[in-house]
Amino acid sequence: MSPASSAGAALVTGAGRGIGRATAERLARDGLRVVVADRDEESAARVSEGITSGGGCAEALCLDVTDRDAVRGAVQDVVTRHGRLAVVVNNAMWIRYKPFLDFTEDDIDGMLAVGLKAVFWTMQAAIAAMSEQGGGVIVNVSSPAAWRGMPGTAVYSAVKGAVTSLTRQASRELGPLGIRVNAVVPGAIPTEGARQIVDEAGYDLRRQMTPLARLGSPEEIAAGIAWLASEDASYVTGHLLAVDGGILAS
Known part of the structure; x- marks a missing residue:
């Protein structure tokens, strides 16, 4: 599968583990230079080193996606050094599961900061770069x-x-700039981070909810992201690609 551009960089947030890591590895195999962004510097470095040792092109970036100025500076630096920002994948998330009445202001602020505001900051920075270069691809991560x-x-x-709503709205607004905006909708994926908040009983329930009767893998989600970022999807924007084993169909 050809990447979105034969030259340029892909910035993947939350790429130190799980779906982000698998996505960084996949995009590197597809020929992109991957910027492995994560707030955990050591995790980002491990992923980057693994990619380069396997023959791919990657670099680690310690980044707090909730810091708008830091995100903007990081994107500008990538463009300055590599010439083109072909793909941005907004994968970073911070999750707390609790009964409705138990959520605190800190819980809500933290999840909004990483899960929504950071998506805005990254998209704003990417739009500035992509509009000047004639287009690009943004892939967000939604959920069933x-x-x-x-x-x-x-x-x-x-x-x-x-x-999800932002993805659809942005696809309409940014389409005339040559920027495609889509989202992948992962099903139940037992990543390292997810296993810290979902126990085996929770995953058993998710298996029962999934028509394919199994959990997914980070690599399967990465494949969906890679397709959305590829030339094969050059006429696809505003799309929500469910890679969920059929959960949304059940």
């Missing part, structure tokens, strides 16, 4: 929780619902 609520996911559902 934007459509199907589960106990404890009130804030997560609200955040991902907002990301």
